[in-house]
Amino acid sequence: MVRAERWRGSPTATSHEEFMRVVKDLRPSRSDVFYDLGCGYAYTCIWIAPKVRRAVGIENFWPRYKRALNNVEKSGRGNIRIVKKSFQTVSLKDATIIYSVILLSLKEYRKIQLETRRGAKLVLCYPPMYPINSWKKDGYYFMRVPFTRVKDETEYARIISGRRDATIKDIHSRFNRFDSVSLKWQISHADYIWAKLNDARK
Numbered sequence: 270m271v272r273a274e275r276w277r278g279s280p281t282a283t284s285h286e287e288f289m290r291v292v293k294d295l296r297p298s299r300s301d302v303f304y305d306l307g308c309g310y311a312y313t314c315i316w317i318a319p320k321v322r323r324a325v326g327i328e329n330f331w332p333r334y335k336r337a338l339n340n341v342e343k344s345g346r347g348n349i350r351i352v353k354k355s356f357q358t359v360s361l362k363d364a365t366i367i368y369s370v371i372l373l374s375l376k377e378y379r380k381i382q383l384e385t386r387r388g389a390k391l392v393l394c395y396p397p398m399y400p401i402n403s404w405k406k407d408g409y410y411f412m413r414v415p416f417t418r419v420k421d422e423t424e425y426a427r428i429i430s431g432r433r434d435a436t437i438k439d440i441h442s443r444f445n446r447f448d449s450v451s452l453k454w455q456i457s458h459a460d461y462i463w464a465k466l467n468d469a470r471k
């Protein structure tokens with residue numbers, strides 16, 4: 270296999286046990302359409318497929334895409350589609366559940382806010398961009414479209430840390446330098462971010 274760039278992360282980043290906990294929290298139904306943005310070897314799609322109408326894995330790295338296709342074929346599940354594209358170029362109109370282990374940018378939150386239907390769920394393993402509200406369960410962050418806004422930095426810090434007495438300072442001290450600088454920017458541009466997200470739904 271061609272050596273993957275390190276930034277891509279592991280194609281099997283999510284363990285079965287972790288993911289089944291997420292699935293339990295999501296309580297999917299046979300009308301749901303699941304997307305994994307950056308699906309790696311497609312295991313999340315294979316695991317959730319028996320519980321949803323369709324599972325769609327998006328993977329833009331050829332060797333992983335090929336392996337994902339093989340895995341899906343071996344699984345014998347007919348309701349999984351693997352797409353060899355960058356997820357930024359794929360319509361998310363029919364998505365009701367979106368999962369990703371990729372750090373999303375404002376442009377990508379905006380795409381989700383704009384394209385997916387009301388009530389669609391987004392599940393991330395990274396804290397959402399400030400000031401997007403979320404709830405945390407089993408180490409994952411859950412959001413619904415349209416996104417709602419946290420009241421202030423303290424509320425955000427409490428969600429991210431899971432502690433009632435947390436402050437934004439605690440969050441900065443936990444983050445690496447890159448994430449901390451990025452969070453500072455998000456806080457100082459919260460109104461701009463919020464406006465960008467909301468003019469997307471008009």
Ligand SMILES: C[S@@+](CC[C@H](N)C(=O)[O-])C[C@H]1O[C@@H](n2cnc3c(N)ncnc32)[C@H](O)[C@@H]1O
Pocket residue numbers: 277278279280281282283284305306307308309310311312313327328329330333354355356357369370371
């Ligand atoms: C950390 S892995 C996660 C794999 C799988 N979702 C899991 O949780 O086990 C992220 C995957 O996203 C893919 N990826 C990164 N950027 C992408 C993009 N813009 N479009 C589609 N796939 C992308 C990478 O090649 C990598 O396989």
